[in-house]
Amino acid sequence: MKAHLLRIADRLRESYWFVPTIMAIGALLLALTMVYIDSHSGSHWMDRFPWLYAARPEGARSLLSSVGGAMIGVAGTTFSVTMAAVVYASGQYGPRLLSNFMSDRGNQVTLGTFIATFIYSLMVVRTIRSPGETVGEVGFVPQLAVLVGVILVLCSIAVLIFFIHHVPSRIHINSVIERIGDRLLAEIDNRFPVFVGRPLDESADDDRIPDAFRLDASPAAIERRGPVRAKDNGYIQLIDEETLLDTARANDLILRLQYQPGDFTHRGSVLVEAWPAEALDEDATAALRTAFAIGSRRTALQDLRFLIDELVEIAARALSPGVNDPFTANSCLDWLGAALADLARRDLPSRLRADEDGVLRIIAHPMTFAGFVERGFGALAQYASADKIAGQHFLAALGDVALSCEAPERIATLVLQAKQFRDLAERALSGASREAVLTRADELLRALAEPDYKRRLRDGNAWLGGTA
Template sequence: MKARLLRLSDQLRESYWFVPTIMAVGAMLLALAMIYIDSHFGSEWMDGLLWLYAARPDGARSLLSSIGGSMIGVAGTTFSVTIAAVVYASGQYGPRLLSNFMSDRGNQVTLGTFIATFVYSMIVLRTIRSPGESGVDTLAFVPQLAVLVAMILVLCSIAVLIFFIHHVPMRIHINSVIEQVGERLIVEIDNRFPVFVGEPREEAHDDPGIPPAFRLDAPVEAYARRTVVRSKDTGYIQLIDEDRLIQTAAKHDLVVRLQYQSGDFAHHGSVLAEAWPAEQLDEDVVKALRGAFALGSRRTALQDLRFLIDELVEIAARALSPGVNDPFTANSCLDWLGAALSDLARRDLPSRLRADEDDALRVIAHPISFAGFVDQAFGALAQYASADMIAGKRFLDAIGDVALSCDDPNRIATLRLQVEAFKELAGGSLAGANLLAVQDRADQLLLALAEPDYQRRLRDSPAWLGGTA
């Protein structure tokens, strides 16, 4: 249930109807409150203010009708401009970035402001009465305070319109798009590591806590004690309820091995997880374990760091395509990827073995490795950056920045492999002076990474520090 609620919350955040609906309902309540105050306390208080005067029924109707008509027209224009900007941005930068623009709070509040002003004006307009309108003895009624609030809402709408005109071009600027994705990636890294599903355990090569049924050399009789949890839906795994898995496994004394991670695609009948021992499970337990997985039609950034990395890689790859040929946009993506992986390099990644509060093994998850993230970012982008000298040099600079944050020899070895592979790719894609420039930068980086004091060498090298493309 928690996984589905979190997915629903994310869907509401990306919808164009939720915030405007809330603001429209608020406008209705505000209109009713102002009408109530006017009907019970009157408008005599306005006579003491020189800069205010009471409106007549015909004038109030004309004013509110103009406000309502103009607001719904501006709301339609705002929506059209927003859709046009979204279509342009998704076509230029990638369709997976569509959700980033849909979730923009500024656009939602702008649309909601105009709709709320329209709704408010229509409700107040309905209460205005002229003398004798509904009968001979009917008195005139003009909610003066409500009309004054309508004027204030118009001024607020004008201010919001000015903000919107400034906000849209700024929002679709490529640097702003990259910054938003990069900042969210860094925030998610900070939120997720080192804390992950359950409490991490120290993992040995042959951890005795792992049940025999989950070992590679599991005997047939041990394998038979596993029970599979199959998916009843088809789509991308958007979220895994970590707490529910741990609590369910602890309650029924189970060990659960996950077959998928957030961002993977699963179809109807896919094995989401395996649980041991089989005799501890019944249909209710299987249903509870299945309920920890929330599937949808697309990947999201709720728990999927790889999705955010892929967004930056996609923008960079499009920028380096022959039809666009914009290496400086790719450089911006590489800068943010380097910043994110530098932050990740300073963190301890959790073991794939997750324990409960009593230090009992409960979940065996997919291994999370620094090498996997490096390959997801630099490995996927290497084939594109290796064909451009400007992007190629920045690619190596980004790896060098990550190396400055590494203290683990295994992680440095991973970076060395990426540099060597990139140098080989560049040899097949570049020629002449461009190839020499990239190979020289790669050789400098490899030479520094081969030394124990590689961080000092990178910081002190004038050629390295002064050679940023």
């Protein structure tokens, strides 16, 4: 249930209707409140302020009518401009970036402000009465409500000025990349080192894995696996860790996750395997199934690979022959390097997860450091290797990640990536461009082969840095 609630909250955050609706309801309540205050207190309070003048019925009605008409027109124009910006960004940077613009709070508040001002004016203007309109009743002008309407108009003008500046600044490519990179770094900080449960030492606790989940499992042991199958088609957007742990502990189960956030699943595919199968009753199966939120598209709720893929997509499009913009690709490489450098300083969680009592409950499948490097740099290598500017920056970013690495196996991952990139560049480039990229690759490989590679990389900062 928690997973589905979080998915609904994410959908509301990315919708254009939720914030304007809340603001419209607020405007409606504000109008009713102001009119109520005016009807009970009158407008005598305005006599204490010589710079305030009580409006007459015709003037107040004309003012609010003009405000309402203008606001709905500006709201329509704002919506059109927003849609044009969204279509442009989707075409230029990739359709998967559409949700980034849909969730922009500035656009939502701007649209909501104009709609709220329109609704407020509409609700207040209907309460204005001229003398003689109704037999036996005097005229009524909600002076305080009209004054608040004028204040809302001034706020709307300020929001319009903000919106004119906001739209071009948000679709600027560096701003788009920065938002993705910032969220990637924030998700890394939130997710690691803890992912699901308490990590165990894999080498020391490998004997805790049931025989049914081992590679050499016998047919009899495999029969004791209880599958939990999906009922929907789509991408796994969220996995509720607490539900998995609580259900496994309550039923004395050990679970093996078959998917991770971002993977596509279809009806009938096995989401989780539980051991022993005889302890997996219908209630436990239903609880485990509700721990997975499945939707039509990938999201960044728990999927770090999705954010990496967004940066890779922007860089790949920038390096395509039709665009040929290596400097945009360099910006993506900078943020990928920053994210992987941050990741290199962290202990990635074990695939074995225990409950509070130290009992193995979940066998997960988190990505390794090598997996993240391959997802980012590996996916971009074929594009950057064909361009001198992007190729040199690619190697610089690898060197920057190496400065944050301590574990030999992570350095080996970067060495392998540099060698593979060198081979690609050797085949894709020619002439002076080929010589420049291969020379830089050889310098990086020589530095990484030495025990004091960090000193060598820092001493070689003239070629590792300053290449933007």
